[in-house]
Amino acid sequence: MAQQGFRRWIVVLTVVSAAIMELIDTSIVNVGLTQMAGNLGVTIEDISWVVTSYAIANVIVIPMTGFFQNYFGRKNYYIASIILFTLASYACGIADDLWTLTFFRFVQGVGGGALLSTSQGIMYDSFPPQQRPIASAIFGMGIVMGPTLGPTLGGFIIDNYHWSWMFFINVPFGILATFLCLNFIEKQPQEHNIDRSKISIDQLGILLLAVGIGSLQYVLERGEADDWFDDHTILMLTIMAAISIPMFIWWELKTKNPVVDLRVLKNRNLAIGSILVFIIGYGLFTSIMLFPLFVQRIIGYTATKTGNLLIPGGFITIFIFPVVGRALANGVSPRIFVAIGYIAFIAFCFMMAGYNENATEGLFTIALLVRGVGMAFINAPLINQSISTLKPQELPMGIAFTNMIRQLGGAFGVAVTNTYITQRSAVHRGDLVSHVQAGDMLTTERLNALTQGLMSRGMNAFDAATAAYRNLDLIIQKQALMISYLDTFRLAGTFFIVTFPLLFFLQNRKMDPAAAKAAADAAH
Template identity: 70%
Template sequence: MAQQSAFGRWIVVITAVSAAIMELIDTSIVNVGLNDIAGNLGATIEDVSWVVTSYAIANVIVIPMTSFLQRYFGRKNYYIASIILFTLASYGCGFASDLWTLVFFRFLQGVGGGALLSTSQGLMYDAFPPSQRATASALFGMGIVLGPTLGPTLGGYIIDNYHWSWMFYINVPIGIIAVLLSLTFIEKKPDEIGINRKAIHIDQLGILFLALGIGSLQYVLERGEADDWFDDSAIRWLSAVAAFTIPAFLWWELRGTKEPVVDLRVMKNRNLLVGSILVVIVGYGLFTSVLLYPLFAQRIVGLTATQTGKLLIPGGLVTLPMFAITGRMLAKGVSPRLIVALGYVAFGSFCFIMSTYNMDASNGDFIFALIIRGIGLAFVNVPLINQSVSTLEPRQLPTGIAIVNMMRQIGGAFGVAITNTYVTQRTAVHRGDLVANLQPGDPTLVERLNMMSQGLAAKGINALDAVSGAYKNLDLIISKQALMVSYLDTFRLAGLFFVVSFPLLFLLKSKKMDAATAKAVADAAH
């Protein structure tokens, strides 16, 4: 396929990266607005969390099927239809007047969003000659990192200044422009013209097992902590469904059908298997940091959502050129394994640095740590994805890349589940330890309570209420301290995941993609 003009090439870049960022932003943008949505729609926090869960379930089901869906409908048609679905669903989310209408449109948004992430990189690869495809990977990598990072920032700004519905309405003009640009500048590949859909086998049982298995697993991971895990009947039932359908899916795709919807035989490739495990760790680290940093900054240090978002800007400004540097390093033949190792060290360092902070942490402390994180993500994402599929045969690349994308999303789901559970458990442990150290006759404790009582009395509160208020304030101080230490423990745990998985890097075969393989990646499921 002929290469596009420089102008058309950069239009495709802008369209593809914007679509990928838009999809990834929507995985996390609503997290900061759940309280406002619940209050406006008259729903509980437990129920409104379905706004997050429904999107994640749809996303993780569609991503592994991307290769099949592109082959069946044609990549350009599937991509444009997905943007249209995502845009219409975004409008429906903003327009929703009750919770379950919002949840329904969020599910549709997740269905459309799965293709935006999984197809964008292939479109960018096609727009560049082989010698410049490392640059295309770097540009796409920016979207992977910036999306989850910008989501809470943008959501916080909207919540602080506008109605929550604008978290969804902002997608509408972007989606309309993306559709028009895609219709004009994205070219169809030769095999997309005159597709004979009757000759393409639809693995209906595989799709059913995939949807039930991965969808149930995602639900359990998303809702487990909030619903007390196996004390909840829905968690028990869906865990049983996942325990049956995921092995059934694996057996059916490997043994039961000759034309699987996801060709799992590619997992026999060592690079893809090892790379998928490492991608889970990276997804875990990325989503954990995206969840924990805003909580720490706002609940412990006392920053607003807007202030928390502004502290991400310096890290983002450093990260963007680092992606370009990563692309140049890959193009010049620097070992991807070496680059990933440097990124692993940087991201692990970020986790351990954050585990040393306390409620006196300054803006500069956060900026420093977030810059380290940005450098780590720039060094990890692109080389790791490329290296994971570098030893696959061209025909295996669509499935290989779809699996890598799915594993990153599942890693993020595991990260959120582990983080929520671990924070809850460690908070209870630390609170118990702190309370156990409070002795009724301790002079320091008595002095502290007297000072708080006197301070409240000075504000006109009667003596009895002042004493009661002092004890309540002491309880709040203990709770905040316990929560802070639990956050530090969780950052430390994330760092340990990087340390423990680091030796797996040496199992990756270091191979630079040749032009033919790079072109095949362009035609793959991304």
Template identity: 70%
Template sequence: MATQTLAPPEQLGLPTGFKKWIIVITAISAAIIELIDTSIVNVGLTDIAGNLGVTVEDVSWVVTAYAIANVIVIPMTGFLQRYFGRKDYYVGSIILFTIASYGCGFADNLWTLVAFRFLQGIGGGALLSTSQGLMFDSFAPSQRPLASALFGMGIVLGPTLGPTLGGYIIDNYHWSWMFYINIPIGIAAVLLSIAYIDKKQDELHIDRKSIHIDQTGILLLAVGIGSLQYVLERGEADDWFDSKVIAWLAVAAVIAIPAFIWWELRGTKEPVVDLRALKNRNLAVGSILMVVIGYGLFTSVLLYPLFAQRIVGLTATQTGKLLIPSGLATLPMFALVGRLMAKGASPRLMVVIGYVAFSTFCFIMSTYNMDASNGDFVYALVIRGIGLAFVNVPLINQSVSTLSPRELPTGIAIVNMMRQVGGAFGVAITNTYVTQRMAVHRGDLTSNLQPGDMLTMERLNAMTQGLAARGVNAFDAVTGAYKNMDLIISRQALMLSYLDTFKLAGLFFVVSFPLLFLLKRKKMDAATAKAISDSAH
């Protein structure tokens, strides 16, 4: 039997040398700034609220607006690339993201900031899937695992760097610089994209009149996914279904999402999101697993800083610095995973390793207390980073590996959307679970404190005497002692609720573990690989 070989990259029309790596750097940078902006403002909400003269609850719209726009646009990127052409859509999205970033930093009132954050989310929604397609197009089929590894670094580094960078800016500069830092990166990405990214053959002569616009599908998608994202983002803050807005939007999501699925599968021949691709078992299973990955990634990004700052007492800058060692240890793991995949190592085995590592991180964090040292955090975060490296890259690759070239853009968009939805579920579940568990633990702790209990009275007397020694009068010293006791109980209850939430995150990985064995491994033949190389992702 004759051995079929692929032509060298030059003959396949792939970029080489300096041009190739400029495209890689541009694509990764664009993906990172998009993901950084999903979490960078979280640590600055209090400062933004104080500066704009609004409550922290109101300013949380800055996070919600970006997330809603993001999750609506991501699944439509395949259609939008076909309509505008991938290069033009990509460059236009970076320009919109960059201009909106300037508008966010320049905003002098809440709703101007929210409006620009929504526009920023629309621009940012294109950057993930399109950047991933550009990465795939820059590598020969045999090197696609390396492309997945490099892109995986951006996926993990973005949400991780967000709170770190945000904390440093809040501690040292004005909050607007959380948005201004995007401007030079965005300008550089636009110029490099225009100069070095080539248009595909089918982008040169786009007949937009012949492209059907699925207006019904777009409307149902926007209403369904947008409502779901709002409910998940705002549910805990608005007391869930005690809020009429939450209740009505939950109804809208329950109606619109099934209607969208039916319409895309049965109601139109040219859907905006070709959900028929989910008949592919790898994509369907991979999408479910991506929800778990998104949940784990965003939950850990949310919980670790809260635990380090509110329980251990670290500053935002100190919390961010502890992520540096884990980042340095994790980066080589992505390169290792890429090489192992290129040599034919089992993706399923690597995902298993990643699952074990990430669940180990969760259970390690669930054993810490307020005496946890910096070394304890670094140890756990290194394990987390290794887990994410081994999970993200092989899982993304396997989810889309058995798709046809035509289905690939939709597959990539669905995978990215499911990770974002998983992140939204993670934040919603975490906030609700922490609140509920804190109430339970506070009740348990206070039930053990009886007025006549010797240990309780000794502790109160010691605190009263300590305050009196500082010159506080007797009545205020007693009152202050009870207040201090209440703060100690609240902090202890909060710590225990965080530990419970880490255990819950680890449990999600354990429960979804059997799904890994439903992934099929298909070795891509030369003809299919070349077809994917020639297609516009």
């Protein structure tokens, strides 16, 4: 039943805040890994488990939210997830060793994984059918704002406070969200009389999903850092994923009551939309990871300054989302918005690919504003279009599936980005070194300038000459890294260009009221 007036907006504020809180935690720690590693006495490679464990838990739980909501009731499951997320956040903040922190980050990911799909269902349920595109737009705003605000907030905390506050900050919001959920979110009629004895638990499906998707996520997250198949663990988990995922697909299509009903992928819009959502996840998470690396490692911006640059793009997203939602509610074709969003994101990628170490803050701001426009136009319309032709009973699974695919797209993007940067950096370094030869006039001039500069600071001639060669090598490394970043932005734009024609295979259909009502029950 749709909420009314003040009560509706309390529910909206609660569920959007919970979703943003979960998504912020997917990226907030990225800017603090160095400080965390130093504080805990571990390497950067080891501390990356803090990111990996959360992502693995997230991607396992998201597709199972529909089942858990059926079994426990949507309100009960949602509140329990918020409480689990909040308690795990506190435990992460007080952790004093890596593996305790990693364990509670996994637990936090289990709680957080439920917040996306369940929040989306509650949001839809708070609006009458004709206004649900507006609800989708508001929720989509949270999907984009979370990963965007993560580095901004994380950078501020790292530069001014201890890293543990990246987790403690969740606690008051979690307590408030729990209170508001208990008092303002209503149970659906079927939640009052759940007969769990009649609900079949797909134990094998859950096991295969956890092993297959968990292994795949691990391989994508850790592959580059662990030298891919040269590492025994990566090799074994790849084999496990290659066995478990096909078995999971076979079993879910065969069993009567699957934990994830893959039959919904027979729907053309959802199948094509899932590919596009995967690319959106790739673009969203890759750009949020790649931009801070570029401006911090190449130009030398601080974490706080990097985060501040992301704010204008986030604000333009906030302003555009409601406009998009109203247009969708008035019957404007979602394909138009998705096409504009795609073009904007392609423009962002190639704008960034044209910058260098001399780029100004103004140029970055313009590029990020274009990105913000693209994300505002893509998310809600694409999700609406993807699920618009599903039957009402299929919508909860369709929504959960698109959320899982977006997370996998992000993991794929991070893996591709890390690998591509490493490979392209080696290639460009080789190319640059080939132009640095003994006796070459430009090389000699650069070395002499470096040597004279060091001698002017009091260094003797021999040490200055030796240091000049080291400095020249660092300059070459930095230049090779910069060019590899530009290549990676160009690669992301290419992914969007290649998949752009798929938009025209989506059926252009507005979601009917019955289907829109079912979307509200994304978790029941």
